[in-house]
Amino acid sequence: MRAFPNPFQAHTHRQPSRKLRIAVVGAGYWGPNLARNLQASPDWDLVAICDLDLERARKLAAAVGEIPAVESLDEVLDTFDVDAVAIATPARTHHGTVMTALRAGKHVLVEKPLADSRAHGLEMVAEAEANGLVLMADHTYCYTPAVLKMQELVQSGSLGEILFVDSTRINLGLVQPDVNVFWDLAPHDLSILDFVLPGGLNPAEVSAFGADPLGTGRDCVGHLNFRLPNDATAHVHVNWLSPTKIRQMVIGGSLRTLVWDDLNPQQRLSVYDRGVSLDRQPKSAGEKASTNISYRLGDTWSPALPEREALSQVVAELAYCIRNGQEARTGGASGLRVLSVLEAVTRSLTQDGQPAAVAGAELAEEMEGVR
Amino acid sequence: MRAFPNPFQAHTHRQPSRKLRIAVVGAGYWGPNLARNLQASPDWDLVAICDLDLERARKLAAAVGEIPAVESLDEVLDTFDVDAVAIATPARTHHGTVMTALRAGKHVLVEKPLADSRAHGLEMVAEAEANGLVLMADHTYCYTPAVLKMQELVQSGSLGEILFVDSTRINLGLVQPDVNVFWDLAPHDLSILDFVLPGGLNPAEVSAFGADPLGTGRDCVGHLNFRLPNDATAHVHVNWLSPTKIRQMVIGGSLRTLVWDDLNPQQRLSVYDRGVSLDRQPKSAGEKASTNISYRLGDTWSPALPEREALSQVVAELAYCIRNGQEARTGGASGLRVLSVLEAVTRSLTQDGQPAAVAGAELAEEMEGVR
Amino acid sequence: MRAFPNPFQAHTHRQPSRKLRIAVVGAGYWGPNLARNLQASPDWDLVAICDLDLERARKLAAAVGEIPAVESLDEVLDTFDVDAVAIATPARTHHGTVMTALRAGKHVLVEKPLADSRAHGLEMVAEAEANGLVLMADHTYCYTPAVLKMQELVQSGSLGEILFVDSTRINLGLVQPDVNVFWDLAPHDLSILDFVLPGGLNPAEVSAFGADPLGTGRDCVGHLNFRLPNDATAHVHVNWLSPTKIRQMVIGGSLRTLVWDDLNPQQRLSVYDRGVSLDRQPKSAGEKASTNISYRLGDTWSPALPEREALSQVVAELAYCIRNGQEARTGGASGLRVLSVLEAVTRSLTQDGQPAAVAGAELAEEMEGVR
Amino acid sequence: MRAFPNPFQAHTHRQPSRKLRIAVVGAGYWGPNLARNLQASPDWDLVAICDLDLERARKLAAAVGEIPAVESLDEVLDTFDVDAVAIATPARTHHGTVMTALRAGKHVLVEKPLADSRAHGLEMVAEAEANGLVLMADHTYCYTPAVLKMQELVQSGSLGEILFVDSTRINLGLVQPDVNVFWDLAPHDLSILDFVLPGGLNPAEVSAFGADPLGTGRDCVGHLNFRLPNDATAHVHVNWLSPTKIRQMVIGGSLRTLVWDDLNPQQRLSVYDRGVSLDRQPKSAGEKASTNISYRLGDTWSPALPEREALSQVVAELAYCIRNGQEARTGGASGLRVLSVLEAVTRSLTQDGQPAAVAGAELAEEMEGVR
Incomplete structure (x- = not known):
């Protein structure tokens, strides 16, 4: 049995020393849920909303409180001193966005699925590990x-x-x-x-x-x-x-x-x-x-x-893992197993239903190769 | 679309010229249901119950009316001038019992599955066809x-x-x-x-x-x-x-x-x-x-x-098919497709879930070969 | 809390000294269920079936085993040395039939409701009590x-x-x-x-x-x-x-x-x-x-x-109550409360839904009066 | 059968000549739902939110758009040229609030129940009728x-x-x-x-x-x-x-x-x-x-x-009734029948479940008396 951060009970908090700072990237379907839960959390300061569609970013920013809206992740990274970013953009953009954030030294929460391919996912996991950062998939269930x-x-x-x-x-x-x-x-x-x-x-x-x-x-x-x-x-x-x-x-x-x-x-x-x-x-x-x-x-x-609400637990676990240097129960490794x-x-499917091997037993070695 | 005897409605009967004569072989779990429905049918005279366990046969024979109980199919065939036999014995005995009945010129209703192997089923279907007899699987649903x-x-x-x-x-x-x-x-x-x-x-x-x-x-x-x-x-x-x-x-x-x-x-x-x-x-x-x-x-x-009760329709269709020389909706060919x-x-299952070909497209040729 | 014969568990029996003898009166809808359960019980000898429609009585008598069929309760009481009668006739006949049986010194099981009026029920309960007999309503649920x-x-x-x-x-x-x-x-x-x-x-x-x-x-x-x-x-x-x-x-x-x-x-x-x-x-x-x-x-x-099957417990409790001189959980008093x-x-209903008093608090006194 | 404004279908609208002006009174549990639906409606201009708790009014006013928040109905009536008020305050306050609005010549939508007593309801209905105003109960179902x-x-x-x-x-x-x-x-x-x-x-x-x-x-x-x-x-x-x-x-x-x-x-x-x-x-x-x-x-x-959403139909019907001088399907008369x-x-209840007469057959006369 794997060890998770307090997996059987709700995250409850005593006196967090200081709030962590985060920006939400993507103000479409899921982003507002993330923003609302981050805003309501004792762990987090939501400092910016980012969307290519700036109008959409502004609307969400107004709805959750008077916070800044910006157009690009770069602007987030340049302007705000965030600890983490929460990414709710389409799956095909996960790899690029997440890699940028990780390379800038930010912890990342990313909507499911982790990435649009296992190769992309492997790179992301390796990058997070190399930098000692938390990479967590938002498997909300x-x-x-x-x-x-x-x-x-x-x-x-x-x-x-x-x-x-x-x-x-x-x-x-x-x-x-x-x-x-x-x-x-x-x-x-x-x-x-x-x-x-x-x-x-x-x-x-x-x-x-x-x-x-x-x-x-x-x-x-x-x-x-x-x-x-x-x-x-x-x-x-x-x-x-x-x-x-x-x-x-x-x-x-x-x-x-x-x-x-x-x-x-x-x-x-x-x-x-x-x-x-x-x-x-x-x-x-x-x-x-x-x-x-x-x-x-x-x-x-x-x-x-x-x-x-499950999402309130997601953002609590993200904070917990960052503070304690732990892997989330739905961390990168879990996201990779799903991919x-x-x-x-x-x-x-391409071979008419014949069983296909699942990559992964050799995960550790592969990741070595990536680095 | 295949043609069945009046498949969409209950069998209803006007003045059957004469009742058909039938014996039930097997007085275990399913036999009593067959016997009861045959006894209640306007199409059928139930003339004997047969079971290797003669005591069991006698008990069933008494319960459905005062009819003879016998110990073997041979005795049925020798003693009673039946048109058909209804077989409710274990699947592994279907082939032997059904072949005996068909060779004696009797129509057959047999409990599901038709046989314990497709090869056995093919022989039974070929035998019925060769003799112009009805062979019907009791797919009651x-x-x-x-x-x-x-x-x-x-x-x-x-x-x-x-x-x-x-x-x-x-x-x-x-x-x-x-x-x-x-x-x-x-x-x-x-x-x-x-x-x-x-x-x-x-x-x-x-x-x-x-x-x-x-x-x-x-x-x-x-x-x-x-x-x-x-x-x-x-x-x-x-x-x-x-x-x-x-x-x-x-x-x-x-x-x-x-x-x-x-x-x-x-x-x-x-x-x-x-x-x-x-x-x-x-x-x-x-x-x-x-x-x-x-x-x-x-x-x-x-x-x-x-x-x-579905079984009352089964025995009605058996009579209808015999009288009109038709294939039942759950006739031998249907039973074979299931096998x-x-x-x-x-x-x-033996090849780890890989797709296995279903015999049957070439059914007609195979049956030629059997004859 | 009232005391019942082992009410919380199935009646199970060790070595009943002798079987009790019973006849079923009424071979209509419910009688066959009573007859079948009495026949299967280790407590009871079912000795006769009684129905005004003698043909109906005979049919039931044959179905449950080769036992006599008779036309009247009097014939049952004259011919068979029964301990009890089980009555499954229409409610309006309960009073007459049950009183006859009780006066002949027989224990009685009677289909629900106990009687067609409370006055009739009171007489029946008083009669049973006066003679030290079990009177039990078949409240099967x-x-x-x-x-x-x-x-x-x-x-x-x-x-x-x-x-x-x-x-x-x-x-x-x-x-x-x-x-x-x-x-x-x-x-x-x-x-x-x-x-x-x-x-x-x-x-x-x-x-x-x-x-x-x-x-x-x-x-x-x-x-x-x-x-x-x-x-x-x-x-x-x-x-x-x-x-x-x-x-x-x-x-x-x-x-x-x-x-x-x-x-x-x-x-x-x-x-x-x-x-x-x-x-x-x-x-x-x-x-x-x-x-x-x-x-x-x-x-x-x-x-x-x-x-x-609940009815197997009904007939077991009837035997238990007779042998131990106890009131059944659905005895006469219970039947009276329902009436x-x-x-x-x-x-x-006749006074447009106004509350109507329920007789019964004064039950004991009334029953004194009846005697 | 009574006639209602297009009762069997959704209210759909072509080109309303001008929007009607309304204020919401009460920013507690139900008020936000009213405000949201009024704000989204093509029929209505939501011009103010009113609550004794001004902070609560402000919060709701901000959430639905940048509209004024005020502390009292009088302020609404003095300051804003409204056609109607939508009241979502506790039932015991309905009579006073509604009477004030009606006397000021405003149409009224009021949360269920219409009033806390039938006498209060009668006065409200009479007042609305005397002034030719729409009084509608929000029976949302x-x-x-x-x-x-x-x-x-x-x-x-x-x-x-x-x-x-x-x-x-x-x-x-x-x-x-x-x-x-x-x-x-x-x-x-x-x-x-x-x-x-x-x-x-x-x-x-x-x-x-x-x-x-x-x-x-x-x-x-x-x-x-x-x-x-x-x-x-x-x-x-x-x-x-x-x-x-x-x-x-x-x-x-x-x-x-x-x-x-x-x-x-x-x-x-x-x-x-x-x-x-x-x-x-x-x-x-x-x-x-x-x-x-x-x-x-x-x-x-x-x-x-x-x-x-049912409430979108409620506010549409309110506008329809005002524009066409019709009684709503859940108008004052309906609210009175419920009361x-x-x-x-x-x-x-006070007379132990005996039937109690329902006032109302003589409704017309009573209302005469009130005027």
């Missing part, structure tokens, strides 16, 4: 009360051995102009699994099936399968064409099984004390070994979850 | 009001082009002693798809992922993917380890999408007039072709379904 | 695993003080030819409350609203309200005209609240550790007393329930 | 797409005759400091019924049951029953102590039944073509009249509803 509780239940052994994972994220969703349904939706499921599973997200290979039945030029329906330790299996279903909306993850264990239904606010998490048990009887002399299968039909339990799986998905 | 309505909706074009199929059949189920979860549960999904889809079940290849995380010696969790025409895709999830029970099939179409939730008696079928549309604009001279994506959020409709996919599943 | 668990939770204090009860039993139901929806459906809710509530069913008065909007000649929609101790309140909604089927009871307590959803087999009982708390602060000198209201949002828990409320409902 | 569709379905006769209404609004809700659960929640249900039912909300009398089992000093659980035309019946359940949240209304009709489940965004409205039918056969000479009861089990239909029922509830 990992900071929701439901996912925190899931991580706690899985890692404490309450579920027993993991037997299977099944994640469904389907919706009549916006067909994206430049990414397929895997790159659009699966980062959520994959980053959650990376956080929740005892060994993180480390499959050797991945098989993916995609379909573009409308002829949009990119897959709109996707299934992805990979192995977990001990012959367990994980399946993720992402779909932009479903008339019904489902966001559900099942984690089956040898002791208990957990169901997360994110669209049921009255019972988001259920823990079922039900399952199949296999009792192997050692054979005595002259006897055949026998196996007894038994069924457990115990209680169901649904833990209460606090109401708390590695997505790239294997892309390869598997 | 295809005779439920919900599946009949689904077939009607799909084949009438109400859904438009099929875009994707997703079928889930999971449960804390009995781990079977001799078959894996694919052979136990997927015949239901596959026979339904064979009946419902316009072209029947004819994938070129299948990819399967199975897991046996408890070490039972056979897969307990399974996912299977295959292509449908026009880059549509089908996915089937079967699982013996789920704490919750789900029996659901989604058929997404370009016009409407259908959801069958078999465990919701108050709204078993829902038809959503929701979806994504792609309107291709032809390019004028000097213009770029453009594609507009639009979203449809229309009404939902849940058709009323009659309450009717072909299951055998490809088995092959894909 | 009180023997289901869910209701047993509810009783356990309420009576053990797990819910705290009862604050409110809300019971809904609605359906597109068969409009009955001779009773209104209150007398048809509310006996279920009332007998359950009598069993579950700490003080049983003892309201001082009842208000009822009924409606017959179709002009059937009897109320098809009904609401009934009464007070529980400590200004708590109970409401029951019964309805034959609802397009959806709901069978749900909520019991709100000061510590926890219980929801029983009988049509949700996957989560029939839920116990919510949520609620409102009132903390009264004692006033110090010179201060105003203050009341703090706080909200509790704790876990939800759904206990596993065994799968067990008392139903008669008050009828009175309240 | 009546402007939601779901309630608009319900009104259309009921009033077009799609449901047939109304047979029963059952409304449930329960929640672990905030126990209010000065009103009971009836006055807090039932205005929603009552104003919806007033809008949806063909004859509006006009019961002759009302019976109410309340309970204060926690001893908070006011009822926390309430049931209210009244008759509708043709022996139909309405029941409303309001509850602050329920651990689960339900907002559901069932309107049963002779042809179809409608269920509104406001917390199910995927299927908010369902129309069931199910029910009981009574066919009366006229008697021929010498025959008994007979009544046949039959059951209809037809399809279910769930109409698509637009996503639209009349609530006052009868209060009386019924």
Whole structure:
């Protein structure tokens, strides 16, 4: 089990010596959420909003308080003495923007996915490491009360051995102009699994099936399968064409099984004390070994979850990691593991669903090479 | 679209000239249901119950009325002048029992799956055809009001082009002693798809992922993917380890999408007039072709379904097919298509999920070879 | 808290000295269920089936084993040396049939409701008591695993003080030819409350609203309200005209609240550790007393329930009560309390919903008068 | 059927000659929603925000744009040439504030309930009428797409005759400091019924049951029953102590039944073509009249509803009514009918649930008296 900064509980703060200074880059869809949470945080001084569209930057800057709006990251770096930048620009710009910030010695929070390719991600992680800076991916789901509780239940052994994972994220969703349904939706499921599973997200290979039945030029329906330790299996279903909306993850264990239904606010998490048990009887002399299968039909339990905005925890963890020189639970390494799986998905799709190897076991060596 | 005997409505009967005579072979789990429905049918005279365990045969024979109980199929064939036999014995015995009945000139109804291997199934189908006899698989779901309505909706074009199929059949189920979860549960999904889809079940290849995380010696969790025409895709999830029970099939179409939730008696079928549309604009001279994506959020409709026991329709269709020399909607050819996919599943599992070819395109030639 | 024969657990038996002898009177809708459970019970010898329609009696007698069928209760009493009779005839015949059996010294199990009027019920209870015989109403729901668990939770204090009860039993139901929806459906809710509530069913008065909007000649929609101790309140909604089927009871307590959803087999009982708390602060000198209201949002828990047929427990309890000279949890007194409320409902309906007094506080004296 | 300004469709506007001028009074919980919708409306110029707490007024004024903030309604009336005021202050202040505005010749939109007593409401309605001004209650639910569709379905006769209404609004809700659960929640249900039912909300009398089992000093659980035309019946359940949240209304009709489940965004409205039918056969000479009861089990239909903020429709209707001299669908008369029922509830509670007469049939005369 990996060590995270106080992963099972909300970040609460006593007397931060001084506030850290940050600028938000990108005032489009996600930027306002970042700005609002940074503004409300006891850890942060939000000192500027930056957007190529200066008018958009100004509007956001006015909405969150009277703070300066600027047009370029360079201007941010030249003018304001910031500790960090929070980047909410399109994925294809992450590499350039993040590298600039890191080279200027700034800590970085960047919207998911970390980058638009694993190679880009590797460079970013190496640069952060070389400069002793925090690089954190904004995998927001990992900071929701439901996912925190899931991580706690899985890692404490309450579920027993993991037997299977099944994640469904389907919706009549916006067909994206430049990414397929895997790159659009699966980062959520994959980053959650990376956080929740005892060994993180480390499959050797991945098989993916995609379909573009409308002829949009990119897959709109996707299934992805990979192995977990001990012959367990994980399946993720992402779909932009479903008339019904489902966001559900099942984690089956040898002791208990957990169901997360994110669209049921009255019972988001259920823990079922039900399952199949296999009792192997050692054979005595002259006897055949026998196996007894038994069924457990115990209680169901649904833990209460606090109401708390996940993004407030994201910005708290960013500050914590900077102050303590720690890797965030959704740090660069985690972002890279997600990218590695997505790239294997892309390869598997081109070879008709045959399993494609996931880069990463050799991560350390590669990163050496990059430096 | 294939022609079936009146597939969209209940079999109703006017004055059958004479009742057909039948014996039930196998008085275990399913035999009593067959016997009860045959006894209640206006088409059939149930003349004998047969089971190796004569006591069991006698008990069933007494329960359905005072009819003879015998110990072997040979005795049935020697003693009673039957038109047909209904076989409800274990799958591994289907081939032997069915071949005996067919060679004696009897029509046959046989429990699912048709046989324990495709080769066995091919021999049975060839034998039936050679003798001009009806061979029918008891794929009972295809005779439920919900599946009949689904077939009607799909084949009438109400859904438009099929875009994707997703079928889930999971449960804390009995781990079977001799078959894996694919052979136990997927015949239901596959026979339904064979009946419902316009072209029947004819994938070129299948990819399967199975897991046996408890070490039972056979897969307990399974996912299977295959292509449908026009880059549509089908996915089937079967699982013996789920704490919750789900029996659901989604058929997404370009016009409407259908959801069958078999465990919701108050709204078993829902038809959503929701979806994504792609309107291709032809390019004028000097213009770029453009594609507009639009979203449809229309009404939902849940058709009323009659309450009717599916098995009563099975025995009615058997009689209808015998009298009219027709192939049943779940006849031997359908049973074979299911077996072909299951055998490809088995092959894909042995090659780590790589797609395995489904035998069948060359079915006619093979059957020639068998004769 | 009243004492019942082992009310919280299934009846299990060790070596009953001898089987008790019983006949079933009435082979219509409910009789076959009684006969089947009596036949399967280790406590009982089912010795005869009785029905005015002798053919119907014979059919049932054959179905449950080769036992005699007779036409009249007199014939049962003359011919067979029974210990008890189980009566499943229409409610208007209960009084006559039960009185005959009791006068012949037989214990009686009688279908709900106990009688068609409170006066009739009083006579029956008095007669049983005078002769030292068991008279038991077949309020089957009180023997289901869910209701047993509810009783356990309420009576053990797990819910705290009862604050409110809300019971809904609605359906597109068969409009009955001779009773209104209150007398048809509310006996279920009332007998359950009598069993579950700490003080049983003892309201001082009842208000009822009924409606017959179709002009059937009897109320098809009904609401009934009464007070529980400590200004708590109970409401029951019964309805034959609802397009959806709901069978749900909520019991709100000061510590926890219980929801029983009988049509949700996957989560029939839920116990919510949520609620409102009132903390009264004692006033110090010179201060105003203050009341703090706080909200509790704790876990939800759904206990596993065994799968067990309630009627098998009914016949076990009948035997237990006879052998041990005990009153059944749904004995005559309980049946009378239900009738008392139903008669008050009828009175309240005739006086435009004004509260009508419930007879019963003075039960003991009345029964003296009867004797 | 009453005539409303274009009640079945969204207000859409072409070229309003000039914008109307309005101020918002009250910057607490609801005021910001009013201000935001007025600011976004093509019909309105929001010219000032008013609150006794000037700081709160300033904050809201800044958030919606750079507009003036003032401390008192008098200041609004003296300084700004407004056409109307929108009042979002506590209910006990409605009468005074509204009367001031009306006397100054301003149209008024006032938060629900219209006033804290029927007598106050009557004065307000009379004043508005005497001055030819619009007085509109902000019964926001009546402007939601779901309630608009319900009104259309009921009033077009799609449901047939109304047979029963059952409304449930329960929640672990905030126990209010000065009103009971009836006055807090039932205005929603009552104003919806007033809008949806063909004859509006006009019961002759009302019976109410309340309970204060926690001893908070006011009822926390309430049931209210009244008759509708043709022996139909309405029941409303309001509850602050329920651990689960339900907002559901069932309107049963002779042809179809409608269920509104406001917390199910995927299927908010369902129309069931199910029910009981009574066919009366006229008697021929010498025959008994007979009544046949039959059951209809037809399809279910769930109409698509637009996503639209109800409050934007409220402010559009206010402008429409001012410009065209019309009564709003939730005008003063509607607000009065709601108050009349609530006052009868209060009386019924004091007389132990006995039906209490609802003032209002004689409304016209009373209003004469007031003038």
